[in-house]
Amino acid sequence: MHEVTIASSILDILCDHLTRHPNTVARSITILVGVFRNIETEALQFAFDALKGERPGCANCDLQVKVSHLLARCARNNHLYEPAPERYYRCDCGAGMGSIMRGQELDVVDCTLQAIEEEQACTK
């Protein structure tokens, strides 16, 4: 299940941020996943939640997933359109996908860290 690999990569990035900001813990991380990636977001969430406890400072981190929908240029006339599987990813003119403008992202877009003192104060 490659979502485990990807969740581990997300945690690697999170740990890099924690290293750059000592005495903090991770509260949330937001990622952008394009629909034209082979990523099942529920599986990714599951893998992230399963792995985060093994990483210092990440045990209480929430994973937020934003989805980017598919937008491509027609290979024939360069028009923008939203390819859909039920239309065989083809443009109305019948041509297939040229360049993909959106929908292939797999990026961290934001993460929120919290100072440890504040986190401890909040939990009292």
Next chain:
Amino acid sequence: MHEVGDEHTMENILSRNDEIAEHNREHFDEAGVFAINLMSAPGAGKTTLLGATIPLLGTSECSVIEGDMVGDLDAERLQSKGIRATQISTGRSCHLSAQMVARALHDDSTINGYKYLFLENVGNLVCPAEFQLGEHTRVVLLSVTEGDDKPLKYPVIFRNCDAVVFTKCDLLPYVDFDLDQAKGFVRSVNPGVRIFSVSTKTSEGIAQWVEWLRLGRAAYGNGLKHVHFSSS
């Protein structure tokens, strides 16, 4: 809540894999090796195709890195034909990663002295699409026994490749596989992809496929960073 930390910029989640893939590519370029990532569902005929392809390219000019979850049967099959094959057991991982390939490259003899390196990925139409290995070109196999709708069901892998090879074409009279429809579906998601129809039993299409690989390596030799061929 007091936010601490960087203002945020987009960061590719697979950046570490991609960095290692770039290092792998540097090794390939330094060694003068043209690397081909071969992907497909289990049983589509990757190993068999390599067994037919490599003797025509020159057995002494080709090396193979085999990725399988368990065992070394595929590596043994190729080794029995005198083909240099290195097995990577991926364990529970359903795909090769750049790190796995990098470890295989620690043995210099994996690529030194060769002109072609085939990276035979784990049989899977989903996960391998996501992971760059450092290859110069990506090829997806689809056998005619699998169903002509697979390019629509697995569009990501068919999109992110430079060639599609329809295998086992000698079985077309016996299966409900519309080859023209399948090609049309492939072109819907990847209009510029090169398509081959082959049979290792009859040798149909093998010469054209081998010639494409030779052209690929020749183009690489002219300094193209990523080799992509049109259908012409």
